[in-house]
Amino acid sequence: MTINMQKTLKQTKTKGKVVIDNISISYFNRNKNVYALRDISTTINPGEFVCLLGPSGCGKSSLLNGIAGFVDPSKGQFYLDDKKIMGPRPEMGMVFQQYSLYPWKTVKENIAFGPSINNRGDESPEKIAMNFLEMIGLSKYANHYPNELSGGMQQRVGIARALANYPDVLLMDEPFGALDSQTRIIMQENLLKLWREFKITVVFVTHDIDEAVFLADRILLMSTLPGKIKKDLKVDLPRPRDKETTDSSRFIELRQICHSLIREESLKAFDKQNQL
Amino acid sequence: MINKDQIKSNRNIKRFIPPFMRKRTFAYSMLTVNILFITWVVVTETGLADELFLPGPLKVWQSFIEVSTEGYQGNTLFIHVFTSVNRILAAFILACIIGIPMGVLMGASKIARALLNPLIEFYRPLPPLGLYTLLVMWLGIGEESKLALLFLAALPGLIIATIQAVQNIDPVYLRVAKGLGASKKTILFNVYLPAAGPTILAGMRISLGFTYTVLVAAEIVAASAGIGWMIWDAAKFLLSDVVIMGLIVLGLTGIALDIFMRFIGRILMPWTRYLGP
Numbered sequence A: 001m002t003i004n005m006q007k008t009l010k011q012t013k014t015k016g017k018v019v020i021d022n023i024s025i026s027y028f029n030r031n032k033n034v035y036a037l038r039d040i041s042t043t044i045n046p047g048e049f050v051c052l053l054g055p056s057g058c059g060k061s062s063l064l065n066g067i068a069g070f071v072d073p074s075k076g077q078f079y080l081d082d083k084k085i086m087g088p089r090p091e092m093g094m095v096f097q098q099y100s101l102y103p104w105k106t107v108k109e110n111i112a113f114g115p116s117i118n119n120r121g122d123e124s125p126e127k128i129a130m131n132f133l134e135m136i137g138l139s140k141y142a143n144h145y146p147n148e149l150s151g152g153m154q155q156r157v158g159i160a161r162a163l164a165n166y167p168d169v170l171l172m173d174e175p176f177g178a179l180d181s182q183t184r185i186i187m188q189e190n191l192l193k194l195w196r197e198f199k200i201t202v203v204f205v206t207h208d209i210d211e212a213v214f215l216a217d218r219i220l221l222m223s224t225l226p227g228k229i230k231k232d233l234k235v236d237l238p239r240p241r242d243k244e245t246t247d248s249s250r251f252i253e254l255r256q257i258c259h260s261l262i263r264e265e266s267l268k269a270f271d272k273q274n275q276l
Numbered sequence B: 001m002i003n004k005d006q007i008k009s010n011r012n013i014k015r016f017i018p019p020f021m022r023k024r025t026f027a028y029s030m031l032t033v034n035i036l037f038i039t040w041v042v043v044t045e046t047g048l049a050d051e052l053f054l055p056g057p058l059k060v061w062q063s064f065i066e067v068s069t070e071g072y073q074g075n076t077l078f079i080h081v082f083t084s085v086n087r088i089l090a091a092f093i094l095a096c097i098i099g100i101p102m103g104v105l106m107g108a109s110k111i112a113r114a115l116l117n118p119l120i121e122f123y124r125p126l127p128p129l130g131l132y133t134l135l136v137m138w139l140g141i142g143e144e145s146k147l148a149l150l151f152l153a154a155l156p157g158l159i160i161a162t163i164q165a166v167q168n169i170d171p172v173y174l175r176v177a178k179g180l181g182a183s184k185k186t187i188l189f190n191v192y193l194p195a196a197g198p199t200i201l202a203g204m205r206i207s208l209g210f211t212y213t214v215l216v217a218a219e220i221v222a223a224s225a226g227i228g229w230m231i232w233d234a235a236k237f238l239l240s241d242v243v244i245m246g247l248i249v250l251g252l253t254g255i256a257l258d259i260f261m262r263f264i265g266r267i268l269m270p271w272t273r274y275l276g277p
């Protein structure tokens, strides 16, 4: 990494506080108002790694899209560093659940897109893009199109694209959901490395318990229909984490706790989704 | 292991050959063309077809040479083709300049769609000849009414394809841009146009074909040059060799323009070469 980047990183260290203040999100669907989320409140501190964990359909994506400013809450207010979030903001970067790279831009152009819009520093967007490509180990693919890349590679580029904008908060919606378990573990380790370097806030959505326990400082366990925070679980595993972490007794213990809580929820969710 | 530079240079050469020619399916297409040709030879040589209505390939070839060198009704084949292709391209390019931005606007805004839809939906199903009579009354029998008819034929297909293209853009692409802080103008040039590009190109190809279908109608009145007019005029004198030759030449120019458009498309949208494995 260049000295230039280090400077930018130090400045952003104290930024990235997200306040979720009494949020409800509802969708108007088939002539009915359905609450995806109800009365959710929590504060995510600068530099914290928070995982939203819950069964399918519990409103994880809705909450993340709310923070990102893509979905307006029907009640309550989101704050980023004590300012109301009224719409998408470049201070927040999003990595989407589905592949979202622009097929018409090369890998390098995709990453350079954010910097070319915001043009913060004195480095050219191409230079920034090349730095990030090196960081994610895909320098060789700079001039390839996304369709020429594997799913895992595309998702790495998606993360680089979000980071290249130097956000204070990184929002990630099941970014590794489509990957095989081996690739997934490597991606998780790399993500933690990036997070350590950038010292930014991460809100990471997943329904994979191991993933949440491995990554998070704190897990927000969500319940279903309407979505609520059922449990705010602190993950006190030492960092840096690696393969050994997953063998420790504390890891297994935390996983067990999540398991039993989630199982309850999944059964309930399944029942509710099955009712007419 | 294949050497990397080799792959690269292969790619560089290959990308200038239209993809359809690279495929084995191209060979099958050529097979159909050959069978058609052989049938034509057999049917005419054995006297199965009346030579007055279906002359043999040789006769058509002779008329091609004759019209190319001596001309038909005062103009050589080249002038006829040149005149028609000029008309088609002028009308078609004008239709693109007006139709594509109109389609983007209509695709992105419900209100614009509601306002502008009646304009194209109404005249679209009208038969070209019927429309042409009105255009002649309004614009006279000169070049203007011809261009107007060709233009009107090209327009609706273009607009409808562009609307479709814009409406089918994955909303996540728009979110990405908004999330990065992109302005409306940036989004137009970096998301809307490239995302819709391939579908717009497909619409342009269909639309150009449609422009061809009204060429003869457009050149019936008060033309002395133009391949459509030549076909129409030759038919009056039962010169079936000229008619068939004219149709083949017209068809070939259509194929050439189509290949040209796809070529331009590959240059403007290089990523479409890598869609899928």
Ligand SMILES: Nc1ncnc2c1ncn2[C@@H]1O[C@H](COP(=O)(O)OP(=O)(O)OP(=O)(O)O)[C@@H](O)[C@H]1O
Pocket (backbone or CB within 6 Å): A027, A028, A029, A035, A036, A054, A055, A056, A057, A058, A059, A060, A061, A062, A063, A207
């Ligand atoms: N655009 C929408 N219109 C109507 N209802 C919606 C919409 N988006 C989500 N919902 C509903 O809101 C609820 C929460 O959806 P959401 O996508 O936030 O869940 P999720 O936790 O991300 O699920 P998954 O893990 O499957 O991605 C679901 O019941 C869903 O049916």
Ligand SMILES: [Mg+2]
Pocket (backbone or CB within 6 Å): A060, A061, A062, A097, A173
């Ligand atoms: Mg989701």
